[in-house]
Amino acid sequence: MKNRIITISREFGSGGRTIGKMVAQELGIPCYDSELLEKIAKESGFDERYIQEAGEYAPGGFLSSAFSHHPSGPNNADYLWNIQFRIITQLAEKGPCVIVGRCADYILRDKADCLRVFIHADMDFRAERIVKVYGESQQSPQQRLKDKDKRRAAYHRFYTDMKWGHAQNYDITLNSGSLGIDKCVQIIKSLY
Amino acid sequence: MKNRIITISREFGSGGRTIGKMVAQELGIPCYDSELLEKIAKESGFDERYIQEAGEYAPGGFLSSAFSHHPSGPNNADYLWNIQFRIITQLAEKGPCVIVGRCADYILRDKADCLRVFIHADMDFRAERIVKVYGESQQSPQQRLKDKDKRRAAYHRFYTDMKWGHAQNYDITLNSGSLGIDKCVQIIKSLY
Numbered sequence: 127m128k129n130r131i132i133t134i135s136r137e138f139g140s141g142g143r144t145i146g147k148m149v150a151q152e153l154g155i156p157c158y159d160s161e162l163l164e165k166i167a168k169e170s171g172f173d174e175r176y177i178q179e180a181g182e183y184a185p186g187g188f189l190s191s192a193f194s195h196h197p198s199g200p201n202n203a204d205y206l207w208n209i210q211f212r213i214i215t216q217l218a219e220k221g222p223c224v225i226v227g228r229c230a231d232y233i234l235r236d237k238a239d240c241l242r243v244f245i246h247a248d249m250d251f252r253a254e255r256i257v258k259v260y261g262e263s264q265q266s267p268q269q270r271l272k273d274k275d276k277r278r279a280a281y282h283r284f285y286t287d288m289k290w291g292h293a294q295n296y297d298i299t300l301n302s303g304s305l306g307i308d309k310c311v312q313i314i315k316s317l318y
Numbered sequence: 319m320k321n322r323i324i325t326i327s328r329e330f331g332s333g334g335r336t337i338g339k340m341v342a343q344e345l346g347i348p349c350y351d352s353e354l355l356e357k358i359a360k361e362s363g364f365d366e367r368y369i370q371e372a373g374e375y376a377p378g379g380f381l382s383s384a385f386s387h388h389p390s391g392p393n394n395a396d397y398l399w400n401i402q403f404r405i406i407t408q409l410a411e412k413g414p415c416v417i418v419g420r421c422a423d424y425i426l427r428d429k430a431d432c433l434r435v436f437i438h439a440d441m442d443f444r445a446e447r448i449v450k451v452y453g454e455s456q457q458s459p460q461q462r463l464k465d466k467d468k469r470r471a472a473y474h475r476f477y478t479d480m481k482w483g484h485a486q487n488y489d490i491t492l493n494s495g496s497l498g499i500d501k502c503v504q505i506i507k508s509l510y
Binding site: 293294296297298300304309312 | 486504
C-alpha cells in the first residue's frame with residue numbers, strides 16, 4: 127500500500143489548521159502540527175515556544191539569542207530546517223497523514239502520492255476569525271495578518287524558492303472564506 | 319432566483335476550456351467561449367480570428383494594423399476591452415453560465431454569486447495535450463506554452479492589475495494534470 131500524504135499550507139487565520147485536523151479525523155489518519163513541533167523541539171534542544179514563533183520566519187539576526195539550551199551559532203534557523211526536513215520526510219514514509227505548514231509541500235514535492243493544498247481567505251474573514259480564535263491583541267487584526275503573512279511568505283521563499291500562494295505550486299488551492307470550511311474539508315477528503 | 323456564474327481562467331493546454339464545457343453541459347447551462355468571440359466580433363467590427371489571436375494579449379503596436387473594417391486608432395485593444403467588459407457583464411446578468419477566459423473573473427469580481435476558478439497543469443502534461451488537441455507546429459510545444467502563458471499573463475495584468483495564477487484571486491485553483499480533468503469537473507460541479 128502506498129502512503130497518502132496531504133500537506134496543507136495556509137494563510138494565517140484562514141482556518142487551514144482546522145481544516146487539516148477535520149480532514150485527518152474524518153479519514154482516520156494522524157494530523158501533524160503541534161505534535162510535529164514537539165518532535166522537532168525534542169530532537170533539536172530548542173524551546174518549543176521558540177520553534178512555534180520563529181520556525182516559520184525567514185532566518186535573521188533576531189534568531190540567534192532566542193533558543194533555549196543549544197550552543198549559539200550563526201545557523202540556528204538552518205539547523206532547525208534540517209531537522210524539520212528529516213522529521214517530515216520520516217513521517218511521510220511512516221504512513222498516511224496530514225501535515226500542516228512547515229514547508230511540507232516543498233519537502234515532499236517529489237512524492238507522487240502527496241496532495242498539496244493551499245488555504246487562503248480574504249482579509250475580513252481572517253480578521254474576524256483570528257479575534258475569535260486567538261483573542262484580541264494590541265495590534266489590529268489587519269496588522270497582525272499582514273505581519274504574519276509577510277513572515278510566512280519570506281520563510282517559505284527563503285527555504286523553497288517557491289512563490290507563496292502561487293497556484294502552480296499546489297494541486298488545489300481553496301478560499302475558505304468564500305467556500306466555507308466544511309466544503310473545503312469535503313473537497314480535500316474527496317481527493318484522498 | 320440569483321444568477322450563478324462560473325468563470326474559468328486557465329493556462330494554455332491545461333484543459334480549462336474542456337473542463338468549462340463539461341461543467342456547463344452537466345449543469346445544463348451555457349458555456350461562453352467561441353460564442354463570446356462571435357458576439358464581440360459582431361459588435362466591434364473586428365475580425366473574429368483577430369480577436370481570438372490578439373484579444374488575450376497585452377496591447378501593443380502590433381494591434382493597430384490587424385483589425386478588419388474599423389477605422390484605425392491608437393486604442394483598438396482598449397476599445398475591444400470595453401466591448402468585452404460590457405458583453406460579459408450582460409451575459410452574467412442574463413442567467414447562470416460558464417465563461418472561459420477573457421478576464422471574466424476580474425470583470426465579475428464584485429458579483430457575490432460568481433465562482434472564480436483557475437486551471438493549471440505542469441509543462442509536460444500541457445505539452446502533450448496541445449500536440450494532441452492542436453497538432454504539431456514549427457515551435458516546440460514547450461516554447462508555444464511559454465509564449466502563450468507570458469502573453470496571457472501580460473494581458474491579464476495590464477487590464478486587471480491582478481497577478482495571473484495567484485491563488486488569492488480565485489475561489490479555487492485546480493491542477494488538472496495531477497487531479498485529472500474529470501475530477502476537476504466533479505469538484506467545480508459540487509460547488510455550484
